[in-house]
Amino acid sequence: MTSSKPFLIFIAFLFIAGLSSIYHRHAKMGVPLTPGEQVDIWQIEASIQFTGSGDPVTATLTLPKDNNFELVDEFTASPGYGMNIDRDEDNPSVTWSKREAEGKQLLYYQASVKLAVAPDPMPAPMTTPEPVPFDEPMQSSLDTLFDSIYGKSGSQSSLVIQARKALNSDDQDVAILKSQYSKTKIFTQLMLMADIPSQRVRGLTLEDGRRNQSLIPLVQLYINDNWQLLDIESKSIDDELPVLVWQQGVPSLLDLEGGRNSKVRFSISKTTTSAVIEANNSAKQGDFFDFGLYQLPLEEQNLFKGILLLPVGALVVVFLRVIIGLKCSGTFMPILIATSFIQTELLNGVVGFLLIVSAGLVIRSYLSHLNLLLVSRISAVVIVVIGIITVFTVFAFRMGLTEALTITFFPMIIMAWTIERMSILWEEEGGKEVLIQGSGSMIVAIVAYLLMDNHMIRHWAFNFLGAHAIVMALILMMGQYTGYRLLELRRFKPMAED
Incomplete structure (x- = not known):
């Protein structure tokens, strides 16, 4: 009598292989489980305006690096300029250059992004950097403020809450600090003093139809084993709108040589497209687990x-x-x-x-x-x-x-x-x-x-x-x-x- 064990093993293999393929297509590639689903594509245009002085010009714009988003497409509009996009993992950027530029100059960079299906989490910080002390008497006021909020908190989460409340109060030490530093800078300094990893970043709220927008100062802090993004300055972030972190780890958004009076503005628009088509278009060529058929000719x-x-x-x-x-x-x-x-x-x-x-x-x-x-x-x-x-x-x-x-x-x-x-x-x-x-x-x-x-x-x-x-x-x-x-x-x- 033939043993049924090999048959059962083969059946189990078919189920596991089928379910694994379905999971990979849905969770990793973003193919929806139901037909007709749509995905939002955000088109972001950065316009750079400056005045050329007649000398050689080099303009370098920092590009966004946010694990929560995937780049769909990008292009630039810069007549007469040489252009190079550097997709460095740490500091991606686009550079324009021209032998001679005089008068008003306009450069455009446009990117289409979508929310990542399976975003790679930001790595946990190895150590918390030591805060650079403020000049006196600002440091004394900061120490007094830190002692006050630290005594009112029992955990890292409550310390964050107390710090935000204090920065919006009429406290004298807060007023002294705000006369020279932004709330974002003060908050980041307080977090570093509490041994909470944090850094200042600048981001863009993605809202359809917005024009002439500038980057918003934000704070990224590592708390409860997770990176969080906070708007300390104005609380203008809508929780229902995605925020694209554009600038982090670099001191400036635009480095300009051979020009003056530079200004960067952003415009945003949103379109929707089929989630199935977009997932298959974004699939990596040669992915071993990608058994999609959208790479075939339309007739096939x-x-x-x-x-x-x-x-x-x-x-x-x-x-x-x-x-x-x-x-x-x-x-x-x-x-x-x-x-x-x-x-x-x-x-x-x-x-x-x-x-x-x-x-x-x-x-x-x-x-x-x-x-x-x-x-x-x-x-x-x-x-x-x-x-x-x-x-x-x-x-x-x-x-x-x-x-x-x-x-x-x-x-x-x-x-x-x-x-x-x-x-x-x-x-x-x-x-x-x-x-x-x-x-x-x-x-x-x-x-x-x-x-x-x-x-x-x-x-x-x-x-x-x-x-x-x-x-x-x-x-x-x-x-x-x-x-x-x-x-x-x-x-x-x-x-x-x-």
């Missing part, structure tokens, strides 16, 4: 959208035949009929199928009296099916029944074999068995069509190829079933009544 994509529905139809056939016990004419003929229903729509397809098969059976009954060989008889039936479809199509067109023109989508060879099988079955077992198997085939085809035409299933079949491994595992498991079919249980009804 459309072809696979139909092919990948066949495993769903196969699952329906196996379930209804093995578990339920329906009888069909042909093993997988209902799947092909179901694919035709997708093109013809259900009602038109059912009516067309019944008309073709009925007319074909009538003509096939005449051919049976001619004692033809099998090959000749099948060939004749194929020609008959083509003739029936042609006649029905022309007749429907002349009657103005444009919906009936879709019957040309039926697979003619399969229809010919269906007619042949039903005709032989009629001769051997009678019309009742033909009706049973024909009805069973129609039921299976309709159920398969309803599933194959479902938007959710079509989305999963094309975008999550790992789902087909799970379908195969289910088919193999049902293939091991040797018990009674559900429809066979009717034989035991007299026993239940007794």
Whole structure:
């Protein structure tokens, strides 16, 4: 007796491989689990204006480095300037240069970004930098303020709350400090004195339609094993709007040589696009776990959208035949009929199928009296099916029944074999068995069509190829079933009544 252990291991492998592929496509690549989802794309334009002095010009703009966002696209508009984008991991920047520039100069940099699907967390700081003391008497006022808020707090979180409250109060020490330093600078100094890692950054609130915006001073601090972003200065950040950290770890936003009176302003707009398309466009080339089909030509994509529905139809056939016990004419003929229903729509397809098969059976009954060989008889039936479809199509067109023109989508060879099988079955077992198997085939085809035409299933079949491994595992498991079919249980009804 063959051991079932290798079979169970193979089934488990299919489930694990399928689920892993689905998880990778959704969690790592951002492919949505439901069709129709949209993703926001933020288009940010930085305009740089300065006055050239007639000397060689070099302008270097710091570019954003925020793990919570992914760069979708970028370009610059700078007529007459040489341009270079440096994607350094620590300090990305774009540099414009020109041999001679005089008068008003305008440079543009535009980037399209989206929220990262699986952002890489910022690393925890190794050590907290020592704060650089303020000049006196500012340092004395800072020490007094720190002692006050430290005594009122019992944890790092409460210390942050007390510091923010104190900076918005009318305290004398706060007023002295604010006369020379910004609230962001004072807050950062207090956090460093409390051994809480923090740094000053500048960010941009992403709100659709905003123009002539400047960067907002913010504070990043590491608390409760997580980096947090706080607006200490104005509390103008809306919690519902994303914030892009543009400048961190560098002293200036723009380094300009050969010019003066520089100014940087930002404009923001938002567009939406299909989350599926955007996720596949952003996929890294050569990703071993990327089994998406969007890299194929469009014609092949459309072809696979139909092919990948066949495993769903196969699952329906196996379930209804093995578990339920329906009888069909042909093993997988209902799947092909179901694919035709997708093109013809259900009602038109059912009516067309019944008309073709009925007319074909009538003509096939005449051919049976001619004692033809099998090959000749099948060939004749194929020609008959083509003739029936042609006649029905022309007749429907002349009657103005444009919906009936879709019957040309039926697979003619399969229809010919269906007619042949039903005709032989009629001769051997009678019309009742033909009706049973024909009805069973129609039921299976309709159920398969309803599933194959479902938007959710079509989305999963094309975008999550790992789902087909799970379908195969289910088919193999049902293939091991040797018990009674559900429809066979009717034989035991007299026993239940007794």
